[in-house]
Amino acid sequence: MWIFVILFIADIVVACVYAKKSFPDVDKTAFWLKMLASVIFVMSGSIAFAHSEMGIYAKLILTGLVFGLIGDALLSLDPYIRNGDKEKEKRNIIISTVVGAAAFLLGHVMYIVAFVKEIKLQNAFRLPVFLGVWALGIGVAVGAVLILKLKPGKLGAPMLVYTTGLCAMASLSISLAIFGFDYIPLRIIMFVAPVLFATSDATLGLKFSDSKRFSTPKMRYLTLLTYYPAQMLFSLSIMLVEMR
Numbered sequence: 001m002w003i004f005v006i007l008f009i010a011d012i013v014v015a016c017v018y019a020k021k022s023f024p025d026v027d028k029t030a031f032w033l034k035m036l037a038s039v040i041f042v043m044s045g046s047i048a049f050a051h052s053e054m055g056i057y058a059k060l061i062l063t064g065l066v067f068g069l070i071g072d073a074l075l076s077l078d079p080y081i082r083n084g085d086k087e088k089e090k091r092n093i094i095i096s097t098v099v100g101a102a103a104f105l106l107g108h109v110m111y112i113v114a115f116v117k118e119i120k121l122q123n124a125f126r127l128p129v130f131l132g133v134w135a136l137g138i139g140v141a142v143g144a145v146l147i148l149k150l151k152p153g154k155l156g157a158p159m160l161v162y163t164t165g166l167c168a169m170a171s172l173s174i175s176l177a178i179f180g181f182d183y184i185p186l187r188i189i190m191f192v193a194p195v196l197f198a199t200s201d202a203t204l205g206l207k208f209s210d211s212k213r214f215s216t217p218k219m220r221y222l223t224l225l226t227y228y229p230a231q232m233l234f235s236l237s238i239m240l241v242e243m244r
Helices: 002-021 028-050 056-074 086-122 127-147 153-179 184-209 217-243
Strands: none
Touching: 002 028, 002 217, 028 056, 028 217, 056 086, 056 217, 086 153, 127 153, 127 184, 153 184, 184 217
16 A cells, blocks of 8 residues: 555646646647656556456556556647647647547546446446536536636537546446445445546536636646646556455
């Protein structure tokens, strides 16, 4: 467990350095700082995997973490995309953003499958809870778009698909937290991690929808200091779920 604590602290420190270095723009140094932070949560997941029974839950969550790393890389490719051609840069950034979101969505699919299998084992599925959490997440997203008068543009459809997948993942994880596990720390992890993940993605969605209003240092710190702890907690769940 002490190894996880060290990696958790290291991830937070690197994320903070990255947040400072990457504002207002991500340069190549900042890109590799972000990659280091992402490698740390994959490393944490790998260590947890090595100390688990290496069952299907562990394999799926570790795969999801790897997809998260890929998504992180694709969403921060700006320094390698810039070539002086504004139109081409804009097109390539949109492509890398959409593909990056797709990588994250695949990661959520891995988490969803893992949670579904655990829910079956724990007999923890409650349709009202699942639909309630899912509807709350979608409602908050739609409400934010309307109230804040956001204009996602071409990213609107991909963001809606991604939000749907994120809310489904969060609903299943929270169902496990409430009805699944007897081990209290694991229950806390399964509840807190998706909430942190959703918060991080919400701030990222605000930035992509209206960078002038929401691309601020405070927002960047909020994005990163909810995202990396969420991934670290999911990585820890690999070991705790299969130790029960």
